[in-house]
Amino acid sequence: MITWLLWLGLGGLSLVLALREFGWLTFNIPQWRRQTGKTWYARLGPIGAAWWWGLDLGSGLTTLVTFSGYWLLVLAALLKGIPLYGGLVLGLYGLGRALSVALTPFLFNLKGGENLWTHLDALLAGRLHLRRWHGYGLLGLALGLLMRGVMSW
Amino acid sequence: MLRRFELASKGVNLIALAMGLGLLLWNPWLAFLPMAAWVGWFQAGSL
Numbered sequence: 001m002i003t004w005l006l007w008l009g010l011g012g013l014s015l016v017l018a019l020r021e022f023g024w025l026t027f028n029i030p031q032w033r034r035q036t037g038k039t040w041y042a043r044l045g046p047i048g049a050a051w052w053w054g055l056d057l058g059s060g061l062t063t064l065v066t067f068s069g070y071w072l073l074v075l076a077a078l079l080k081g082i083p084l085y086g087g088l089v090l091g092l093y094g095l096g097r098a099l100s101v102a103l104t105p106f107l108f109n110l111k112g113g114e115n116l117w118t119h120l121d122a123l124l125a126g127r128l129h130l131r132r133w134h135g136y137g138l139l140g141l142a143l144g145l146l147m148r149g150v151m152s153w
Numbered sequence: 154m155l156r157r158f159e160l161a162s163k164g165v166n167l168i169a170l171a172m173g174l175g176l177l178l179w180n181p182w183l184a185f186l187p188m189a190a191w192v193g194w195f196q197a198g199s200l
Binding site: 007065066067070072076077080085088089090092093094095096097098100103108130134136137140144148 | 155157158159161162163166169170173174177178181182184185186187188189190191192193194195196
């Protein structure tokens with residue numbers, strides 16, 4: 001594929017997705033509208049549940065996609081056409097998800113008598129902030145890719 | 154209540170973006186690697 005066209009295309013898509021995250025564009029993104037099995041912990045125990053949750057959530061393809069930047073990763077993995085690269089990209093995606101789940105409880109201040117659920121509710125209520133940060137990141141990526149596309153022309 | 158989480162997420166933002174944009178200059182394909190971890194962080198944070 002012509003390199004400059006590739007970077008301009010990915011940059012343009014990243015820009016469109018950024019505008020979606022800011023709420024300036026509204027459109028549906030492809031996703032399987034399901035969540036992973038909540039009862040697996042009770043049925044399979046911690047290790048079994050972690051294993052199957054990892055398989056189910058790890059690729060990102062079988063559950064809800066909340067942040068549209070995920071599809072940029074999938075597209076990059078497909079366009080590069082090298083399985084090792086695709087494995088690295090989605091593996092790092094999974095690592096980011098795992099770190100967020102593993103570290104977030106330690107980032108909550110639970111000394112004030114508030115419990116974990118209160119903090120998780122507050123996190124859900126602050127989803128707009130997360131979308132804005134995601135938008136800024138996609139915007140930065142868009143600018144970089146578009147510049148790269150123009151430089152490669 | 155979420156001050157530490159917000160600070161951590163801003164830190165993740167800055168680190169991932171800095172790495173991503175820096176790598177873009179060298180090899181754009183590499184930029185997607187830190188960006189992937191960054192997207193994953195936010196995806197999990199959305200619950």
